Amino acid sequence: MVNQNQISKLKRLSEIIISIFSRPSGMIGFSIVILHIIIAIISPLIVPYDYKEINSLIMLRPPSEEFIFGTDQLGRDVFTRTLMGGRVALLVTFFGTLIAVAWGGFVGIFCGLVGGKIDDIVMRIIDAFLAIPWILAMLLIVVILGTSTEVLIPALGFFYGKGIVRVARAATHDVIARDFIMAAKARGHSNFSIIWNELLPNVRDAVMVEGAMRWSWMLLAFSSLSFLGFGVSPPTPDWGLMISEGRGLMSFAYWSVIAPIVALSSLIIGINLSADAFAKALGIDRTQKAPV
Amino acid sequence: MFLLILKRLGLGFITIFLVSVIIFTGVEVLPGDACTAYLEREAKGELLEICREQLGLNTPAIERYLSWSYNALYGDLGYSLSGEKPINEIISVRVRNSLILAVTAILIGIPLAIILGIVTALWRDKFPDIFISTFAIFSMTIPEFISATILILVVAIWLNWLPGIVIVSSNSTVLELLPNIILPVIAISMVMTAHMLRMVRSNIIQVMSSDYVQMAKLKGVPYWKMVFIHVLPNGLLPAINIIALTIAWLLGGVVVTEVVFNYPGLGRLVIESISDRDLPVVQALALILALIYVGVNLIADLLTLVVNPRLRTLQVRK
Numbered sequence: 001m002v003n004q005n006q007i008s009k010l011k012r013l014s015e016i017i018i019s020i021f022s023r024p025s026g027m028i029g030f031s032i033v034i035l036h037i038i039i040a041i042i043s044p045l046i047v048p049y050d051y052k053e054i055n056s057l058i059m060l061r062p063p064s065e066e067f068i069f070g071t072d073q074l075g076r077d078v079f080t081r082t083l084m085g086g087r088v089a090l091l092v093t094f095f096g097t098l099i100a101v102a103w104g105g106f107v108g109i110f111c112g113l114v115g116g117k118i119d120d121i122v123m124r125i126i127d128a129f130l131a132i133p134w135i136l137a138m139l140l141i142v143v144i145l146g147t148s149t150e151v152l153i154p155a156l157g158f159f160y161g162k163g164i165v166r167v168a169r170a171a172t173h174d175v176i177a178r179d180f181i182m183a184a185k186a187r188g189h190s191n192f193s194i195i196w197n198e199l200l201p202n203v204r205d206a207v208m209v210e211g212a213m214r215w216s217w218m219l220l221a222f223s224s225l226s227f228l229g230f231g232v233s234p235p236t237p238d239w240g241l242m243i244s245e246g247r248g249l250m251s252f253a254y255w256s257v258i259a260p261i262v263a264l265s266s267l268i269i270g271i272n273l274s275a276d277a278f279a280k281a282l283g284i285d286r287t288q289k290a291p292v
Numbered sequence: 293m294f295l296l297i298l299k300r301l302g303l304g305f306i307t308i309f310l311v312s313v314i315i316f317t318g319v320e321v322l323p324g325d326a327c328t329a330y331l332e333r334e335a336k337g338e339l340l341e342i343c344r345e346q347l348g349l350n351t352p353a354i355e356r357y358l359s360w361s362y363n364a365l366y367g368d369l370g371y372s373l374s375g376e377k378p379i380n381e382i383i384s385v386r387v388r389n390s391l392i393l394a395v396t397a398i399l400i401g402i403p404l405a406i407i408l409g410i411v412t413a414l415w416r417d418k419f420p421d422i423f424i425s426t427f428a429i430f431s432m433t434i435p436e437f438i439s440a441t442i443l444i445l446v447v448a449i450w451l452n453w454l455p456g457i458v459i460v461s462s463n464s465t466v467l468e469l470l471p472n473i474i475l476p477v478i479a480i481s482m483v484m485t486a487h488m489l490r491m492v493r494s495n496i497i498q499v500m501s502s503d504y505v506q507m508a509k510l511k512g513v514p515y516w517k518m519v520f521i522h523v524l525p526n527g528l529l530p531a532i533n534i535i536a537l538t539i540a541w542l543l544g545g546v547v548v549t550e551v552v553f554n555y556p557g558l559g560r561l562v563i564e565s566i567s568d569r570d571l572p573v574v575q576a577l578a579l580i581l582a583l584i585y586v587g588v589n590l591i592a593d594l595l596t597l598v599v600n601p602r603l604r605t606l607q608v609r610k
Contacts, residue, residue, distance in 0.1 A: 127303075128310030131582040133543045139566045140318065140574060220435045224548050227437045228563060240437070247441055247552075251449045257441060265434045272433045 019281035026277025032270030036086055036263075043084045049077040051084050052235040060253040070255035072246060081237040082259040086267060088232050089239065092152050093218040099157025100164055100218070101211040107161075108168025108207075109199050112176060113191060123169075129162045134221055142230045152231075156221065160214045164207060171206040172199055205282045212275035216268050223264055239264040297594060304590045311582040312364070316357050319571055364579060372565070372573045379576045383561070387580070390546065390557035393473055393480065394539075401481035402488065402535060406528065409492025413527075414519065416497060424489070432486035436545040440479040440552040447475060476553045483545060484538055491534045496527035529600055536592030540585040 020026040055075035063070040069078035111119040129137075137159055145151045175181065176199075184194050225231040226240030234241065239260040246256035363370065372379050408428075412421040431439060447453050454474055499505060500523055508518050550559035558577065565573035 124303075124306055124310060125314075127307050128314055128582075131307055131311050131540075131585040132314065132578055133547070133581050133585075135547045136562060136574070136578050136581060139562070143566050143569065216433065223435055224437060227435075228548065228551060230566075243437065243441060247444075250441075250445055254445060254449075257445070261438050261442065265430075265438055268433050268435065269430065272429065 016278075016281045020274075020277045023277050023280065025273045026281070029270045029273025029275075029277055032266055033274055036267045036270065037090065039083055040087045040090045043087065047077075047080040047083050049080045051076065051080050051237045060249065060256070062253075063255050069259045070253070072242070072256040073249055073253070076235075078242075078256050078259050081242060082239070082263050084237040085239040085242055085260055085263060088149065088236060089219060089222050089226075089264075090267075092149050092156065093215055093222055095153045096156035096160065096218050097211055097215040099154060100161035100214055101207060102161075103158070104161030104164025105168045105203070105207045106195075108165040109172050109195050109203055110191070111165070112169040112172025113195060113199065119169075122165075126162050126165050129159075134159060135224065138221060138225060139228075139230055142225060147225075147231055147233060152222070156218050160218050160221075164210050164214065167210040168203055168207050171203040175199065175202045206284055209275060209279045209282060209284050212271065212278055216271040216275065219264075219268055219271065293597070296597065300590060300593050304586045307586050308579075308583060311586075312361055312579060313357075315575055315578045315582075316353075316360065319575060320353055360575075364576075370572050370576070372570050379573055382573070383558070383576065383580065386556065386558045386561045389555070390550070390559065392470075393476055393550075393555065393557055394542075394546070396473060396477045397481040397484060398539065400477065401484040404481070405485045405488035406492055406531065408485070409489045409531075410496060410524070410527075412489065413493045413496035413500065421493075425493070428486035428489050430486075431482040432490070436479060436483060436548045437552050439482060440476075440549050443475050443479055444552070472553075472555070476549055476555050479549050479553075480542065480546060484542055487538045488531065488534055492528065492531050495530050496523060499523050499527040529596065532596050532599070533589075533592050536588045539588050543581050543585060 020030065053076065055071075058067075058071050058075040060073055061067055061071040061075075067077050067079065069082060072078055072081070107122065111122050138155065141151065141155045145155070181194065181198055184198050189197075222231060223238075223240035226238045227244045229241075229244065231240055232238045234245075242260040243257050243264075246253065246260075250257045360370065370379055371377070372382060408424055412424050415421050448455060455472060505518065505522055508522050513522070546557070547559035547562050549555075550557045551563055554560070558580070561573070562577055564570075565577065
């Protein structure tokens with residue numbers, strides 16, 4: 001049975017999707033992101049060479065028919081490594097974003113709802129965390145706990161959720177004074193029920209857009225860590241790591257940095273364009289948001 | 293007004309206090325201590341005991357926190373493990389180097405962002421806006437290490453105009469540093485300008501569509517007079533806070549940029565001290581960076597209060 005409610009939900013969803021894809025930025029952005037995700041999933045099946053096979057006879061070959069993006073300083077195929085270089089990054093940042101949205105959204109809505117002392121204390125702590133530069137916090141965690149994905153996902157998820165707390169809290173404040181919240185309170189619903197049934201549907205849009213944005217920042221953080229040598233360990237192909245390895249030799253072998261640069265930049269730009277189009281489709285202005 | 297300022301100062305102080313607690317407990321809770329982290333495999337028996345004795349790690353954590361924060365309050369950040377020098381001495385040179393970089397980038401970035409923001413807002417959706425806004429999205433979203441690498445590849449290697457990496461030592465004089473900062477400054481101010489430009493643009497567009505500007509238009513106020521007298525003062529006010537947040541946000545990006553260019557500033561010290569597991573230095577750096585963040589935001593808050601009288605009567609909007 002399809003009831004009226006579900007039909008209107010589906011209608012809204014299709015409107016949003018049409019609105020996103022009718023903008024050139026949304027069209028391009030989403031196409032890039034989807035392409036990257038598809039490549040990340042199927043790349044192990046389609047790459048022409050082994051990503052970790054070292055061959056000293058073919059070091060730093062320029063692009064040719066045999067190796068279309070050339071080879072790197074250890075004789076590995078740059079094309080293969082570029083195709084596979086986004087897998088760990090996408091995996092870690094995707095699940096990191098889910099964690100960030102989940103805890104940030106919940107804490108933000110909760111603080112917005114209860115207000116008072118609890119709200120004050122939590123917001124002061126969030127402020128303090130915002131004052132610690134992301135790179136310092138991430139480096140410290142990674143150095144002491146290691147760089148495995150089991151560490152990076154919760155670490156990134158925790159650290160990037162603090163900004164979502166503020167957004168969710170502000171969005172909650174916007175609706176908290178409305179009548180339907182009062183009505184739910186008067187009916188004697190629990191805080192949890194109010195959050196789940198009344199607040200979440202109203203706050204979801206803002207939190208989702210913010211989450212999409214956090215995804216791109218998380219990707220930036222992750223690849224910066226790899227670049228600095230604190231991310232995934234060799235020989236795993238990763239764009240940040242490839243750029244840092246090829247950087248010293250780029251005066252005569254620029255191809256080993258160009259390919260990962262284009263791949264990583266296009267993914268991050270794609271996510272940003274998508275997030276912008278998504279925000280506009282939902283009617284949220286996020287250019288006012290500060291980059292925290 | 294006076295109370296409001298006091299309140300803001302108080303909030304800033306609380307934030308700094310919490311940061312110091314978070315950093316201290318963070319280092320405390322993570323497995324191992326400064327000595328096991330630094331000495332690594334040699335960390336056993338007598339050596340470890342001596343190191344712990346010297347750093348006073350055998351006393352309770354609260355006692356150590358109190359003495360650390362008490363000393364930090366008076367500007368004494370303790371000793372580094374690897375250099376065995378006072379941390380103040382190591383950091384002060386680096387702070388100077390980073391300040392040269394940051395101040396130059398800010399002096400270029402802020403006026404540029406404001407001018408470009410105004411241009412893009414007034415010519416909204418026309419050629420200059422589309423061109424500049426597209427470029428801004430690129431330079432804003434691409435990670436700092438990529439734009440820095442591209443700059444080195446194009447300017448230093450292909451065109452051979454400027455040195456690609458900085459090879460001066462951290463103690464060199466300002467004059468020795470100056471020619472080396474051109475590329476890092478371009479890399480940093482590009483990101484900064486893009487961020488601020490976008491927000492200045494949307495502010496001005498918002499003001500342009502407000503009732504009182506429409507009113508001025510209908511009254512027949514000449515276009516440029518309207519822009520300069522009615523739009524810009526209100527359109528640029530929020531820019532103060534935006535600038536502060538952008539500067540604070542850049543603290544992270546500067547670390548990466550400094551590493552790419554091998555620039556001897558605070559950012560490279562962050563990486564060096566973390567690679568060396570020099571936890572006392574890391575603690576001190578976190579405190580300093582947080583202090584800069586809170587300080588910059590506080591100044592912006594107070595500045596907005598001074599230039600925008602309407603905010604003075606409101607409650608603290610946090």
